[in-house]
Amino acid sequence: MFVTCKNILNLPGLEKMKVVAGKGGLNKVIRWVHVTEVPDVSNWVKGGELLFITGVAIGNNTELLMQFVKDINMRKLAGLVINIGPYIEKTPKEILDFADNVDFPIFELPFEVRLIDITQNICRTIFTEKLEKESMSNFMREIIFEDVNITEEMLSRAALYGYNENKNYCALVVDIDNFRLYLKENELQDEDTISNIKNRIQETIEYVMYKNNKKCLYTMQSDAFFFMVPMEKENNNIDYIAETIKNQINKTIGFITVSIGIGGICNHLRGFNKVILEGRKALEMTKFYKKDDCIINYKDLGIFRLFFEINNHNEMRKLFNENLLKLKKYDEKNSSNLLQTLIVYLRENRNLGKTAEILYIHRNTIKYRVKRIEEILNCDLKDEEVIFNIKLCIRIGIFLNLIK
Template sequence: MSICCQELFALPSLKSLKLIAGKEGLDRNIRWVYAAEVIEDVTELTQWLHGGELVIITGIGIRNKEAVFIELMEKIHEKNLAGLIVCIGPYIEKIPTSVIELANTFNIPLFTLPWEVPLVEVTQDICTYLIHRERQCNEVEQFLQQILFLEGENSKSLKEQAALIGHDFDQSHRVIVIKLDNFASFIKDNQMKESTVIAFKKEFQQIIENFLKDTYKGFSLFVNDAIIMLVNGEIFDKQMLRTTLSLLQEKIQQGIGLTASIGIGTKYNQLSQYRKSMEEARQALKVSNQKNHKNEIIFYEEMGIFSLLGEVENLKVLKKIHKRMLIPLYEYDKINETHLVETLKRFLENSKNMHATAKQLFIHRNTLKYRLEKIEQLTGYALNNQEDCFHFQLAYYIHDFFKE
């Protein structure tokens, strides 16, 4: 787990740190710090950096050479580094305007630090903070693993662990599961190497972590190509939550170029119920995937009968019901260019009211009567039988469940 540039201002040795440019990039993540006291060759300096490093320079080797400064900023952008801290003193008196403009263009945080601040204290503070955050992240992940996947943990023990990581579970919480759409196909189509896939997943997870820091006090866990989030259920109502998660979907698409679907479980008050919320969120995603929907936000509690259909392991059972009840009508409509499937659906939606159905379909009552008799003849089921009508309605739900 990394930290973002915005958090640098809270470190003791960086009280005199000033942001000169790149304000829009303060959410860029710092994975490590690299102090370059002497710069002889910019390309050589950056060739061993992998992305996410915060670079600190004293100016030795650069002095006030504007061209070298610009080259360095371009390399920072090219290598996707976190940002640049420039020590202002005998070698660099001020940062050229062209470099400031470039930092703003690239959204790269550009800071200044007085020469008198010992770099050893700065690097020590940042590295210690990174290690502390990593340890904290591991503790959180272990805690989430326990409450979501392990059985036999008692609530008292879990609450004690929650207190150790600084979180209060007195309020209700819900689980949100986020999964990238068609991620497996994306990997295959782009022939991505394992190292590239890992880096891609880390970027995805970092977007989620930044989102949690900005909007919730919550936790996240990466499991089987999906992000599982545990968040306070009292912060937003459902509409506000939907709006906020839509913004997250936009950030994901802008950040890694893929859409993401989001399943949301019910909020619960007991730690022992969070696993149930997670299963609900997963079920919502399963149904969305079955219907081939993309970039969707699904609340389990709004799924209605689809939550029940999603629980069916053997999908052939559902397809048999659909085939038995509706396929004869589809085939007849196709051959004869009729509208029996739509007629039956409207008839059931209107609670079998003949007048309302005929009016909605713009047909005569006798025409509707003829169609309904034909439906009974083709299917062998009676529309005055409540159980048969239920099976017809179920077949329509199954149709929507599988519909692309």
Template sequence: MSITCGIMLNMPELKNDIRLLGGAKGLSNAIRWTHVLESADAIQFLVGNELTFLTGIMFEEDTDQLVSVIEQLASKQVAGLVINTGKFISKVPPKAIERANELNLPLFELPWAIRLVDVTKWICTAIVENDMEESSMSYLLEKILLSEENHYEDYLYSAEFYGYDLSKPMRIVNIEFVNLQAYADEQRHTNFINCQHQIRYLIGNILEQRSQKSLSMWKNNHFVLAVPVDLAHELEQAEAIAVAIQKGIESKMDSLTFYIGLGGYYEQIGQLKKSYTEAQLALKLAKDNAQKPYMLYRNAGIYKFLNKVTDKTVMAEFYTETLGVLLHYDAENNTKFTETLQVYLEEGENTTNTIQRLYIHRNTLQYRLRRIEEVLQQSLKNTEVKISLQIAFKIQKFLLYEGLPVEREGDPTQNGPH
């Protein structure tokens, strides 16, 4: 569990001295580290999720600047602000508290008599211990999903040491941040690793608010989680998790492009590799989903069946036998019959939608459909023919997802039919 402002507020060493003044809705903000702010100019160097401390020496008794400081800190997405009252700032003005409430930025008051060096030491010690836990659990999840070792009893014991129960049903959630490096490059005074930290804290907070203690790890630009499952509400829970993560990322890091794949749930830790494979496929399908940036594996349709076919050559053969002759015709005659057929079937044989997607005239579509039937020597009115063609196109996409070679329009292979 991340060290949040709410947890900090209730730490035994602090709870009798520190007082929350405003911004209570932000108490779930995770604290990445502490920073004592001596001047407003230093705000530009913050990278997010710091718990900032303000002695007030910069104000020289003019606290009108405090509202501006609060606004700047909120824009940097700090975890919260602790104001040291008693020497330079006798009392936090109501307008500062009001602004903190508006921005949902936790605003705390700490008496001057309490030494900041002690306070920051207590908080940073808790953060370091939490980071050690996260590092250990990331390594554990990597072993579970990517290692050939099957020391599941040891894994259960290691997780239990940190309060994780891996004996319950779980599912894998795989989130790909497509432009993470570009996003990091665009942010001033931050880098790729810091962006990963911010995302971990953001998503961790979202799940912790739902009382879901989850293992997580980074794999390049993929953030992978093992999330507990409530069997009584499994489907609703999966959808809710995806929506919550989507909204959380869009509200805090709106220029990030991301997709979410959710695997099926399994009751044994040794089966999580299956959920990981399913989440990877669901993630690829999410990229083709124009309505929303996430996909549940259980909604993957025929791709669930294709995913369980161990011999991929069987699929490739069916694809070539079904569409090969049309692919070769396109390659030899510079036509677009395969694309036309695919769009026509995807649009449920709706002529209007098809011509709009292809930007062609209705007569052109009718001509192409007649020629397609002639090339295939099959009638598109035949239900079995249409089913076979639809499956062939699904196979093409699936094989591309798997990174396997597949014959496409304008790319004939020597082994295809002529």
């Protein structure tokens, strides 16, 4: 569960706090709470805070209050609570109109209510939520990455974190693209900065799940986030959720992209590690194809799924060498690109025109290259069995990183 501007109103002791503007933004997540009387907050807010003011420094200066509200809205704060009393008698209409237009939540709280009680209550809720998430993450790390027996006790613990044995769960693995390279290029070594980036990504993913009413079980390890997403039998919208996560991270963080591997679906806690592994294998294919910012589903891997199950790759390498090594060596010796031409030609179902268009060369050049390929490989590219073997070896070459 997230602590949001909306659900804090249900906390005990907050009965007298009411929303007066910006109701469209009540789903904003509250990361912490501050009480301030200083109009300039730019040096100490990080985003996501809920601010409380009594108005000692601002008073009934509408212009100064407007500047303050615009500033904290621009800095992505969660909302503002105005202590209505001797300093600010009521929230000016101009402020309310602005907050409504930008969906920035503004609350009013009677002056006689003790701020310390309210802020402690909210902070306690945030802290408790954080501890629960850490506990669940440790539990899920044990389930996914360690060889453990699923006992009744573990099932009971899982239920405390929202696990429902009557639901199916789909694995989602979200990996930060080239994160180590990004840190190196930007000379980022500070652990707090690195941790902050990861936390922002995790919070973004959690928020997408929250918006889609998904009570997920999840953990993080290294640069990847592992989610088990409950699925409704009548509506498996995992592709939509994955796309939303990818786009939202691009939108909110900007300098970071992620790739997402979708694993299979299971209906018991003991199957979580298996379908998470499928999601990780799907992500490996993005590395083979050197793709970033993409989504790949394990069920769409086709023959690559068989490759992952083969522990000894010697026979695969031998098959590649028998069918394509001569062409690869010819390219290396002559600085040509016949192997790439062959890959495109087969991908386009041996259509000379489309192949020429993709490679930006003349159709006759493609005809010459195809003939030269047949000579080097001593094969007939009209023979369907030959085509099958070559296509298979192309995939082996990609899988074993023999084709760049």
